[in-house]
Amino acid sequence: MNSLIAMKQLLLSYLNRGTELYDDPEKRHKILIINWFGTVGFSITFILGINAYLENNISLAITLLLSSILFFLSLQNHWLFLKQYRFETSSTLIQLSLITLMLYLVYSGGSNNTGPLWVFLVPPVMMFFGGLKGGLRNTLGFILCYCVIMFYPDDQLLQASYSYEFKTRVLYSLMTLTFLAGYYEYSRHQSFLHVKQLSEKFEQQARRDHLTNIPNRRAMMEQLSYEYARVVRNNNTMSILLIDVDYFKHVNDQYGHKYGDEVLVKLAKLFEGTLRKQDMISRWGGEEFLILLPLTPLNDAYEVAEKVRLTIKNHPIEYENTTIPITVSIGIGSADKDHTVDSAITRADEHLYQAKEGGRNCVYPQMAS
Numbered sequence: 001m002n003s004l005i006a007m008k009q010l011l012l013s014y015l016n017r018g019t020e021l022y023d024d025p026e027k028r029h030k031i032l033i034i035n036w037f038g039t040v041g042f043s044i045t046f047i048l049g050i051n052a053y054l055e056n057n058i059s060l061a062i063t064l065l066l067s068s069i070l071f072f073l074s075l076q077n078h079w080l081f082l083k084q085y086r087f088e089t090s091s092t093l094i095q096l097s098l099i100t101l102m103l104y105l106v107y108s109g110g111s112n113n114t115g116p117l118w119v120f121l122v123p124p125v126m127m128f129f130g131g132l133k134g135g136l137r138n139t140l141g142f143i144l145c146y147c148v149i150m151f152y153p154d155d156q157l158l159q160a161s162y163s164y165e166f167k168t169r170v171l172y173s174l175m176t177l178t179f180l181a182g183y184y185e186y187s188r189h190q191s192f193l194h195v196k197q198l199s200e201k202f203e204q205q206a207r208r209d210h211l212t213n214i215p216n217r218r219a220m221m222e223q224l225s226y227e228y229a230r231v232v233r234n235n236n237t238m239s240i241l242l243i244d245v246d247y248f249k250h251v252n253d254q255y256g257h258k259y260g261d262e263v264l265v266k267l268a269k270l271f272e273g274t275l276r277k278q279d280m281i282s283r284w285g286g287e288e289f290l291i292l293l294p295l296t297p298l299n300d301a302y303e304v305a306e307k308v309r310l311t312i313k314n315h316p317i318e319y320e321n322t323t324i325p326i327t328v329s330i331g332i333g334s335a336d337k338d339h340t341v342d343s344a345i346t347r348a349d350e351h352l353y354q355a356k357e358g359g360r361n362c363v364y365p366q367m368a369s
């Protein structure tokens, strides 16, 4: 039992070889398909080739064994260039070997004239590798070659002999299967796009604050660490502004929670309008906002903070015929290679506390403009 599980795991890791290198599900899917078809193609053609040799069908044996070598080489090429994502060559090699082999089987009849039965492999394999457009093009090309070989006058291009009914039935079935495989590939691709869109939408939603629609704390944390890495690398300074709405509890108590929500939405818009393109605003939590100012030392950050404070002070919020003046208090913290983001946030928090203690509607640390 244990050896069965170990064998299954070995097989799975073999077939999944290389998929771990990529996050893109389409690329992973292609790598998996090449591993699968390369391995299955190699094994089947090798076994059938040995079988044909034992049955003394030398030309069939040579063709099958040559195909198995091609399948094997395509796998080796695939693994060699896996990191560069250059597996188009392998995919073309596999498709070419399959098509050549199938045409040979049609021409020669394979073992006891059963060769043409293998052609049904072509449509699904072509769709798997080439997607809908490439798959249809290659399959139709194959069907054309099939028709030329099968229906050339007096069977001059055929080594084997088939009845007319057999040739046409195989052709009709092949065309039906092409349609079905094409439809399946189309639906698969549509579902893939749908799932991709959904996951991008959810990913975006997870990084936005649902009330104000500006980035949330999680998105800001990611941006802070990204920006801090640049600060350390280039030895410069970034600053953060921690903003808290003054007496917000009064707003809620006096006008209701709905009005309070509206104030937060409008404040977010005012903040966004005040900042430069490279700055980033986020809702840090409750009635607190955090602004990231890249490449900004403390002095410059103070000026931005004053601008933000004055903008809010000079734009009383209007909602349902009520106008109420709102003010904010702001604490500043700066980070450089000797002061981490965490310490900058702690300092901004302490400064915000001082701003509240100092009477609100002000910025700390205070500086000469």
Ligand SMILES: Nc1nc2c(ncn2[C@@H]2O[C@H](COP(=O)(O)OP(=O)(O)OP(=O)(O)O)[C@@H](O)[C@H]2O)c(=O)[nH]1
Residues within 6 Å of the ligand: 211, 244, 245, 246, 247, 248, 249, 250, 252, 256, 257, 258, 259, 260, 261, 264, 285, 286, 287, 356, 360
């Ligand atoms: N409407 C609304 N209120 C919120 C939200 N998040 C937090 N609050 C409210 O914000 C208020 C914050 O109050 P406090 O922390 O006491 O501070 P404050 O009244 O703003 O006073 P100071 O900060 O000291 O100036 C609380 O009443 C919270 O309920 C929100 O999403 N919507």
